[in-house]
Amino acid sequence: MGGIPTVVGMALATGTGRRRPSTLTTLWRSTVGKKAVMAVSGGILLLYLVGHLLGNLKVFFGPDELNGYAAWLRTIGEPFLRHGWFVWLARLVLLVAVLAHGTAAYQLSKRDRAARPQGYVHRRRQTSYATRTMRWGGVILALFIVWHLLDLTTLTVNPKAEAGHPYQNLVASFSTWYGGGIYIVAMLALGLHIRHGFWSAAQTLGVNNPRRDRALKLTANLLALVLTAGFVSIPVAVMTGVVQ
Amino acid sequence: MSSYLNYTVGTPIRDTKAPDGPIEGRWDRRRFEAKLVNPANRRKYRVIVVGTGLAGGAAGATLAEQGYHVEQFCFQDSPRRAHSIAAQGGINAAKNYRNDGDSIRRLFYDTVKGGDFRARESGVHRLAEISVEIIDQCVAQGVPFAREYGGLLDTRSFGGVQVSRTFYARGQTGQQLLLGAYQALSRQIAAGNVAMHPRTEMLDLIVVDGRARGIVARDLVTGEITAHLADAVVLATGGYGNVFYLSTNAKNSNATAIWRAHRRGAYFANPCFTQIHPTCIPRSGDHQSKLTLMSESLRNDGRIWVPKAAGDTRAPQDIPEQDRDYYLERIYPSFGNLVPRDIASRAAKVVCDEGRGVGPGGQGVYLDFADAIGRLGRAAVEERYGNLFEMYERITAEDPYRVPMRIYPAIHYTMGGLWVDYDLQTTVPGLFAIGEANFSDHGANRLGASALMQGLADGYFVLPATLPDYLARQDGPPVPADHPAVEEAVADATDRLNLLLAIDGDRTPDSFHRELGELLWDECGMARDEAGLRKALERIPQLRDEFWRRIKVPGAGEQLNQSLEKANRLVDYFELAELMCLDALHRTESCGGHFRTESATPDGEAARMDEEFTYVAAWEFRGSEALGEHGAGGAPVLHREQLTFEYVHPTQRSYT
Amino acid sequence: MNLTLRIWRQAGPDAPGALTTYQVGGISPDMSFLEMLDTLNEELILRGEEPVAFDHDCREGICGACGMVINGQAHGPERTTTCQLHMRHFDDGDTIDVEPWRAAAFPVVRDLVVDRSAFDRVIGSGGYITAPTGSAPEAHATPVPKETADLAFEHAECIGCGACVAACPNGSAMLFTAAKVVHLNLLPQGAPERGNRVRNMVAAMDAEGFGGCTNTGECATACPKGIPLSGIAALNREYLRSLR
Numbered sequence A: 001m002g003g004i005p006t007v008v009g010m011a012l013a014t015g016t017g018r019r020r021p022s023t024l025t026t027l028w029r030s031t032v033g034k035k036a037v038m039a040v041s042g043g044i045l046l047l048y049l050v051g052h053l054l055g056n057l058k059v060f061f062g063p064d065e066l067n068g069y070a071a072w073l074r075t076i077g078e079p080f081l082r083h084g085w086f087v088w089l090a091r092l093v094l095l096v097a098v099l100a101h102g103t104a105a106y107q108l109s110k111r112d113r114a115a116r117p118q119g120y121v122h123r124r125r126q127t128s129y130a131t132r133t134m135r136w137g138g139v140i141l142a143l144f145i146v147w148h149l150l151d152l153t154t155l156t157v158n159p160k161a162e163a164g165h166p167y168q169n170l171v172a173s174f175s176t177w178y179g180g181g182i183y184i185v186a187m188l189a190l191g192l193h194i195r196h197g198f199w200s201a202a203q204t205l206g207v208n209n210p211r212r213d214r215a216l217k218l219t220a221n222l223l224a225l226v227l228t229a230g231f232v233s234i235p236v237a238v239m240t241g242v243v244q
Numbered sequence B: 001m002s003s004y005l006n007y008t009v010g011t012p013i014r015d016t017k018a019p020d021g022p023i024e025g026r027w028d029r030r031r032f033e034a035k036l037v038n039p040a041n042r043r044k045y046r047v048i049v050v051g052t053g054l055a056g057g058a059a060g061a062t063l064a065e066q067g068y069h070v071e072q073f074c075f076q077d078s079p080r081r082a083h084s085i086a087a088q089g090g091i092n093a094a095k096n097y098r099n100d101g102d103s104i105r106r107l108f109y110d111t112v113k114g115g116d117f118r119a120r121e122s123g124v125h126r127l128a129e130i131s132v133e134i135i136d137q138c139v140a141q142g143v144p145f146a147r148e149y150g151g152l153l154d155t156r157s158f159g160g161v162q163v164s165r166t167f168y169a170r171g172q173t174g175q176q177l178l179l180g181a182y183q184a185l186s187r188q189i190a191a192g193n194v195a196m197h198p199r200t201e202m203l204d205l206i207v208v209d210g211r212a213r214g215i216v217a218r219d220l221v222t223g224e225i226t227a228h229l230a231d232a233v234v235l236a237t238g239g240y241g242n243v244f245y246l247s248t249n250a251k252n253s254n255a256t257a258i259w260r261a262h263r264r265g266a267y268f269a270n271p272c273f274t275q276i277h278p279t280c281i282p283r284s285g286d287h288q289s290k291l292t293l294m295s296e297s298l299r300n301d302g303r304i305w306v307p308k309a310a311g312d313t314r315a316p317q318d319i320p321e322q323d324r325d326y327y328l329e330r331i332y333p334s335f336g337n338l339v340p341r342d343i344a345s346r347a348a349k350v351v352c353d354e355g356r357g358v359g360p361g362g363q364g365v366y367l368d369f370a371d372a373i374g375r376l377g378r379a380a381v382e383e384r385y386g387n388l389f390e391m392y393e394r395i396t397a398e399d400p401y402r403v404p405m406r407i408y409p410a411i412h413y414t415m416g417g418l419w420v421d422y423d424l425q426t427t428v429p430g431l432f433a434i435g436e437a438n439f440s441d442h443g444a445n446r447l448g449a450s451a452l453m454q455g456l457a458d459g460y461f462v463l464p465a466t467l468p469d470y471l472a473r474q475d476g477p478p479v480p481a482d483h484p485a486v487e488e489a490v491a492d493a494t495d496r497l498n499l500l501l502a503i504d505g506d507r508t509p510d511s512f513h514r515e516l517g518e519l520l521w522d523e524c525g526m527a528r529d530e531a532g533l534r535k536a537l538e539r540i541p542q543l544r545d546e547f548w549r550r551i552k553v554p555g556a557g558e559q560l561n562q563s564l565e566k567a568n569r570l571v572d573y574f575e576l577a578e579l580m581c582l583d584a585l586h587r588t589e590s591c592g593g594h595f596r597t598e599s600a601t602p603d604g605e606a607a608r609m610d611e612e613f614t615y616v617a618a619w620e621f622r623g624s625e626a627l628g629e630h631g632a633g634g635a636p637v638l639h640r641e642q643l644t645f646e647y648v649h650p651t652q653r654s655y656t
Numbered sequence C: 001m002n003l004t005l006r007i008w009r010q011a012g013p014d015a016p017g018a019l020t021t022y023q024v025g026g027i028s029p030d031m032s033f034l035e036m037l038d039t040l041n042e043e044l045i046l047r048g049e050e051p052v053a054f055d056h057d058c059r060e061g062i063c064g065a066c067g068m069v070i071n072g073q074a075h076g077p078e079r080t081t082t083c084q085l086h087m088r089h090f091d092d093g094d095t096i097d098v099e100p101w102r103a104a105a106f107p108v109v110r111d112l113v114v115d116r117s118a119f120d121r122v123i124g125s126g127g128y129i130t131a132p133t134g135s136a137p138e139a140h141a142t143p144v145p146k147e148t149a150d151l152a153f154e155h156a157e158c159i160g161c162g163a164c165v166a167a168c169p170n171g172s173a174m175l176f177t178a179a180k181v182v183h184l185n186l187l188p189q190g191a192p193e194r195g196n197r198v199r200n201m202v203a204a205m206d207a208e209g210f211g212g213c214t215n216t217g218e219c220a221t222a223c224p225k226g227i228p229l230s231g232i233a234a235l236n237r238e239y240l241r242s243l244r
């Protein structure tokens, strides 16, 4: 039997031999996998925002447009889906995405800080602003989302709080300086977040390569710009009285 | 005056392991006659491998694959950093992919002739045979050799041979080959078949009942000195070029392992056979800590010249053609700038000694690409040498596209080393030496791209076939850790370090190393003569004396202490330097890298004296209380191994 | 030229460390950074002080032994190794801060010497092609397109110096690991172990306590061998592919 270790020694398997845990477990356990989860969930949120912006811009065409749109949202999928189900489905997906994204972000950030316990005495400012603001930018967004839901979905903090009348609620919310202010600040954070996030996701999901790199960075900047400008235009419009 | 001058001549020595018969069949025969170890028993054998370069890395990985338990050592923080990593040019193999008339026979012939007929035919032929397998092995490991558009391996001709047999990976062939071996080794480390000890330096060899049974090593981080025991010990510790202080070797390459083995009974062969590389970047001042090689390929397009008149201080551009001396083209019309390394190096020394050298201290000659750029255009030159030009500019801050490069010869390789037989076993049973650490296949001068070949041949193919034969013949109990020989060796090393720490003198290790190096370079460098060598043999013991009185080593032994490492290596350099000079003095002929000015052809070339010196000089160490300061040796004993040439008949090299 | 050096001195792994100030004179612009430190060390020894410990060997930029953070930059201001950095890139009278690599996975051994053995374990976990000696087929049996071979080589150039980890705000070893994964996974010889290789190496990387990658890009900026950032995307790609 002394031969066995020899044989093992020679035909040494690259794999660990043990049965592999499920793909999802592997993903979530490794830094690379967890980062991929972040990228995907981030991507979902991004998609939502694009749609969300297009929807919200109807505010410039008067109450009926936006309110009609909001009402229509709840009818999507009928009769297969019951009234309002689609919105709930969307909310479910968004909830899962934000939770996955946030949790991954939190866990990774914790790990990353632990991996560099001691910094350099001689500090240098480094890398793009967006990269360095990902973390607190994310936190701002998280807080914003909570506020935003209380404001325009549950209407808990909304001065007007007329269910089914998002237009009026929205105008009410942005009419206060802090109401609009919160949104504007959040939107800037969002822009930075996406500026790095979009390209970063491409890198994380391995779809980036030297030939695509420039195009991806360009798209990231455009996306960030369009979304920020688009979203910001709404509170600005309300505060300047263009929309009322 | 050195006690070494009274050396005595002992019984001749023979390579008893080399089979006879037709040379093509000898390696086969040896492998067939070698005893095998039953796979089931291999785990029981412990083999110590010191060194993780091409030779050691390949050997450790292969022995572990075979099933032996390997204990491996290197002084770097990782096995991947061994000096082999610095090799640039390439590795030879008789694949004949170019169909340009190459063959095992031709590689064999070129190597024997290139070595100036001071190497063994059997060994060299085996090397040529194995060269073919090496490329296959490395490609299978994923070594990214240069390829052509067809997807097949590219080769180039190197070091003035007529066939294109050199495989390469840009200017980093050594790196890629070493990483291949390192990765194979890492796999065995992860599998538990190799116990790797990085940052651990061998300080002595443990010999029990005449057999090598282990080493004494110091953990360079904790300073702990311990004995490691095994059934056999393999030294793959590289060359000793750093005895010159300034060389192209890595800063920490050292001779301690082989020298301590020599002191314990291993004969040291041809210590004076050192190779000087003609194209290195000259020193820029006294702060110079090492010299950087510029690939030999530069000589394919660059023209070497110096001013005709001594002391001409004009800038190179301002020196008109008629005031320039393209001395290689003048002296060697047929080979011109492509003459072999030793010849190009000596010629540079001659013109600099005439006061015609250029650059700081007049220690340099021009390597001019103006014509090449004019002829081929800057783009073509950039295409061929871009990375080298960059490296040169980074170091010198001069743009070689505009100003001619300055180059000067530097110590590069040591053909000498521990004497080994056909099985790569030294004169101490159970002690094997592979790679640059042994004296094998290169005779008095190594051809470019042949050291990588030899290191890998030794490590992947030769040793794994011959070491088991030794192991299979061993039995008897393992050596107890408290065996007197073990304790004596450990105490020996410990005392030596403590002594160095205790002296607390007023000179640093480097200052001594520099002085020793300059002395050797002047008297035992590119050209040697009796007077100079005698002078060196007188000076070295004095310097060693001074060292033992004035060396200063701060800090303690139980810590990472780089000054202590340096000082301890110096102890061995002093003794080795003495033997090198003695060997150079006793060999009154010129051959290959060893040039005795007394023995030159009319046109100033190395003149061999075959009838007198067709032998390997294997030196035996003789300790002597009376003569030896701090245990330095007494008069050594010379054992001659006569060389016979059945296949390649010695001729005088001529390149004019 | 004359310089003021502020060098990190630390007696041992657990000993406290601090920047200590030294003055050095007579520095030639032609000196390498390490030769400048040699000069300082010679003085220190004669003064009976312990010289500054630093790793180095080839001094040609190929062994990867040397490495220190100079004025906050891994390997200093030039894109090369510390041993190939020359003093002409500094000015007379400069103050230069010299610190060791900082990362949880690279504990300080002494002064500027750190323990990088984690890299060796990452390689040992899969950074090889299983090809026991003697088992190799004829080298020309499998042609490799030049482009592939060149790209593999570009990544194989990594010298294992650790500058990427030192420069990364997360102490991540992604670039180092990517370099090896890309090198071997690109080649036909490496294909059979492709999946296991990347999974095991990422697992080992995480186990060694390196941080995750947030696509900051500092690593590639610091890398003396120019290992491209796209390598990290390729690593991610290989990883996700291996989980399919």
Ligand SMILES: Cc1cc2nc3c(=O)[nH]c(=O)nc-3n(C[C@H](O)[C@H](O)[C@H](O)COP(=O)(O)OP(=O)(O)OC[C@H]3O[C@@H](n4cnc5c(N)ncnc54)[C@H](O)[C@@H]3O)c2cc1C
Pocket (backbone or CB within 6 Å): B050, B051, B052, B053, B054, B055, B056, B073, B074, B075, B076, B079, B081, B082, B083, B084, B085, B086, B087, B088, B089, B090, B091, B173, B174, B200, B201, B202, B203, B236, B237, B238, B239, B248, B249, B250, B253, B254, B256, B257, B293, B412, B413, B434, B435, B436, B437, B448, B449, B450, B451, B452, B453, B455
């Ligand atoms: C700049 C340069 C370029 C070169 N280019 C080429 C080329 O193009 N082609 C070619 O064929 N050859 C070339 N050579 C020569 C070739 O690189 C070497 O001869 C060869 O790599 C030696 O390999 P090795 O395994 O014998 O020893 P090394 O690679 O030197 O390895 C020595 C090993 O032993 C260990 N060691 C040494 N002493 C001790 C000790 N006391 N305790 C513990 N460990 C110890 C070291 O840690 C190291 O791991 C070049 C050499 C130089 C300097």
Ligand code: HEM
Pocket (backbone or CB within 6 Å): A035, A036, A038, A039, A041, A042, A043, A045, A046, A049, A098, A101, A102, A103, A105, A106, A109, A134, A135, A137, A138, A139, A141, A142, A193, A194, A196, A197, A198, A200, A201, A202, A204, A205, C213, C214, C215
């Ligand atoms: C709501 C809109 C959001 C969008 C569109 C979004 C999008 C993205 C994208 C695409 C990435 C890149 C993932 C990667 O690098 O692979 C990312 C990263 C990140 N996000 Fe978000 N995210 C959003 C919200 C949040 C929230 C709420 C948080 C905080 C909990 C957050 C924290 C982070 C962090 C810390 C990163 C890490 C940066 C990195 O690892 O590269 N994000 N985000």
Ligand code: HEM
Pocket (backbone or CB within 6 Å): A049, A052, A056, A070, A073, A087, A091, A094, A141, A145, A148, A149, A152, A153, A166, A167, A170, A183, A187, A190, A231, A232, A234, A235
């Ligand atoms: C000025 C910019 C924005 C405006 C005017 C706006 C407007 C609205 C309105 C009116 C609703 C209610 C829709 C409904 O209930 O029918 C809503 C819901 C929502 N918004 Fe926004 N939004 C803005 C920006 C954002 C941003 C930046 C995010 C994400 C970071 C976001 C995420 C959400 C989410 C998650 C919901 C809940 C969806 C639902 O439950 O129906 N919004 N938004």
Ligand code: SF4
Pocket (backbone or CB within 6 Å): C157, C158, C159, C160, C161, C162, C163, C164, C165, C175, C176, C179, C222, C223, C224, C225, C226, C227
């Ligand atoms: S990737 Fe670059 S920086 Fe990182 S270890 Fe390799 S060579 Fe050094």
Ligand code: F3S
Pocket (backbone or CB within 6 Å): C167, C168, C169, C170, C171, C172, C173, C174, C175, C212, C213, C214, C215, C216, C217, C218, C219, C220, C232
């Ligand atoms: S710097 Fe660090 S975050 Fe990623 S891109 Fe490089 S490893």
Ligand code: FES
Pocket (backbone or CB within 6 Å): C055, C056, C057, C058, C059, C060, C061, C062, C063, C064, C065, C066, C067, C081, C082, C083, C084
């Ligand atoms: S010392 Fe080898 S890379 Fe710097």
